[in-house]
Amino acid sequence: MDPPSATKFDVAIVGAGPAGASAAYTLARKGFKVVVLERGRTPGSKNLFGGRVYSHPLELIFEGFKNEAPIERWTKREVLSFVTEEGIVSVEYASGSSTSFTAYLSKLSAWMASKAESAGAILVTDVRVDDILMENGKAVGIVSGGDRLYADVVVIAEGVNRLLCERRNITPQLSPEEVALGVKHVIRLGTDKINDRFGLDSNEGLAWFLIGKVTDYLPGGAFLYTNSTTVSLGIVVFLSHAMKKVKRHIYEVLEDLRTSPPFTRLLEGGSLVEYGSHLTPEAGLKMMPKKLYGDGFLIVGDAAGLLINLGYTVRGVDLAAFSGYLAAEAIEEAHSLGSYTSHNLSCYERKLNDSFVMKEMKRHDSVQKLMSKSHIFELYPQVLVGTTKRLFEFEEASPKLLEAAKESLKGKGSKFKMLLDAITLMRGP
Amino acid sequence: MPLDIVVCVKWVPNTQIVNIDPRTGTLIREGVPSIINPHDLNAVEFGLTLKDSYGGRLTAIAMSPPSAKAGLEFLIGMGVDRAILITDRVFAGADTLATSYVLAKAIERLMPTDLIIFGQETIDSSTAHICAQTASWLKLPYIYYVIDARLEDGKKNIVVKRVLERKIEVFELPLPCLMAIAMKSNVPRPVTLSNKIKAKMENLIEVWNNEMLKLNINCVGLKGSPTVVSKSIPTPVVPRKKLKFEGTDPIEAARWLLDRLAEEGVRVI
């Protein structure tokens, strides 16, 4: 090994995603000497998500967020659709106000990292961290290739595929049950076509979720988000189900969706500008490491399992960013206590528990459990579309709602169970 | 015997994704992400290997818009000791004559140096002129397609091997001299973390503009460039026909394919 780098840092952060960049920005502003290590060529080049971010937590972290951040459109229309071979039933919510926006995660991460750099953090890209450097059970830096870099604290912000945590036995290996796979197209349509076809003003965004046939009835769903000039269309499927039941390549499922009504018409004339795929945690509280801190280190963002996945929608950017922010506060507190022992860093967990992050994680845990069950994704679309079809497609006698519902529920299990599920579902975001 | 080496590198648009302006016939460089000319990484590796063997210092220079700073940081990450970014609006639009003139003047400021190395050619223009032209301005000897170099006779001469298709030739050149390194002749080393941090923390990149070089503005940039693009013929776009053979019999499929080709005027004999 080469001699260790001459420079020693207060904090080394692995990963320049939303979690790492937010921690770096906050720490640099507090006067810490921070280095961020990112394996992508530029920050953001390795990041992929669906398309919508809840704004408030980011406004608390980043000064000037609303004015400067690469926001595409403010989401003012939400549509949830149930899809079967027979048709589509959709529920729509539209509002004049909005608390979330559509974005490209690559641009948003790059922006956050540039804010951290202007605040004084050193950002080093194109380097992969291979290991956490441990001495006597305490993290003292990182290893990359033949290089060692020393730091008083290490913030692990490596995302869902937490190889460093696994290597150091901080977390067990991921199992297929704990993750979902997302595949996404970005399709350029131009502002006018998007506004016309989706019924939007230039600043209005649409978030559209679909469940049922869109994933071959597997737990998961499809999403469509409108950006300024492009549309993000993708699917998320729970990996364990996908492995067992999907007999073809997963991108073919998305390809089928893109080339089926109503998407053929909505996306006509568009050109594919980006194609990507990424894992995402899905196991809720179960996927969180037992402890999010130890002697000399903290874990933030997806690596810490801080993400809400309801199958058809994933929310992680704001949780990741806020956990990075709280990690920075915890480091400042430990610093004032004189050392970065596990004991002094434990305030991180307390801060998380007191914040919306853990409150939301806990609130959604039962929904997440429910969403990993396959019947929701098959039964609901079948019953809803079936009922609606019977209501509107008749030849002479128009059926009553109850009759139609009864008919489509035939042999499909207990109405009571469905009611319970519906209540749990509605407690979602 | 330590060597003072200069390597010239060009910051080029990644030509895999570049388009030609149909009106002017020149490359559309705006909005295309740039990279260090890949063949120049072979030159950098060549310089670093010499430095590993004999000690000394490797300085990278690039004439380019300011965005090349990222590329120079990358080279410092590989092990280059310092970099000079030659940037000024008056240098824009340069052809090979004007480019080599500015590079030669910059190299003069860095004299005495022992060796000035170049890539073989660039991926966005590939004239392979610059090494020879720069040598002419400097009135120094030069050689192309170099794959190996070794110091002879203390530090006065350098023995180089160069490839010409299937032949390897050996030459001895006096120092200082210029050489263009054969493309793909070595594997550029990866960046290291400590070098990258050095690039970020220590000010190793100097910026030179024309206030400093004080070159006659009629000899640089567009004004100093006699080259004109008289005509450029774009490769015709052939729209896909999107035909699909629907049967299952391979013999039938082959026949069908030949028929379609025949319709296009392709004859199989």
Ligand SMILES: Cc1cc2nc3c(=O)[nH]c(=O)nc-3n(C[C@H](O)[C@H](O)[C@H](O)COP(=O)(O)OP(=O)(O)OC[C@H]3O[C@@H](n4cnc5c(N)ncnc54)[C@H](O)[C@@H]3O)c2cc1C
């Ligand atoms: C298909 C899909 C759809 C989603 N949709 C949404 C959505 O609409 N809204 C939402 O809020 N969230 C969404 N998410 C979740 C969101 O993307 C994540 O929660 C968020 O990106 C987590 O941020 P992070 O910083 O923890 O990790 P990441 O964004 O994964 O960043 C980790 C970074 O660390 C780097 N890294 C990893 N290991 C190393 C190493 N060893 N050395 C150096 N660098 C390393 C990576 O290159 C990467 O840049 C979605 C996720 C997926 C997969």
Ligand SMILES: Cc1cc2nc3c(=O)[nH]c(=O)nc-3n(C[C@H](O)[C@H](O)[C@H](O)COP(=O)(O)OP(=O)(O)OC[C@H]3O[C@@H](n4cnc5c(N)ncnc54)[C@H](O)[C@@H]3O)c2cc1C
């Ligand atoms: C017909 C024609 C018209 C052109 N018109 C224009 C124009 O209108 N506007 C315009 O901007 N360009 C134009 N160019 C491009 C311009 O002439 C060249 O990009 C430039 O002079 C360098 O030549 P090259 O890329 O062919 O280098 P080569 O001779 O192929 O490069 C050899 C080596 O020289 C070194 N080198 C080359 N350029 C630099 C540099 N800038 N800094 C440091 N080292 C360098 C590198 O080591 C490189 O590997 C034109 C080129 C041609 C052939």
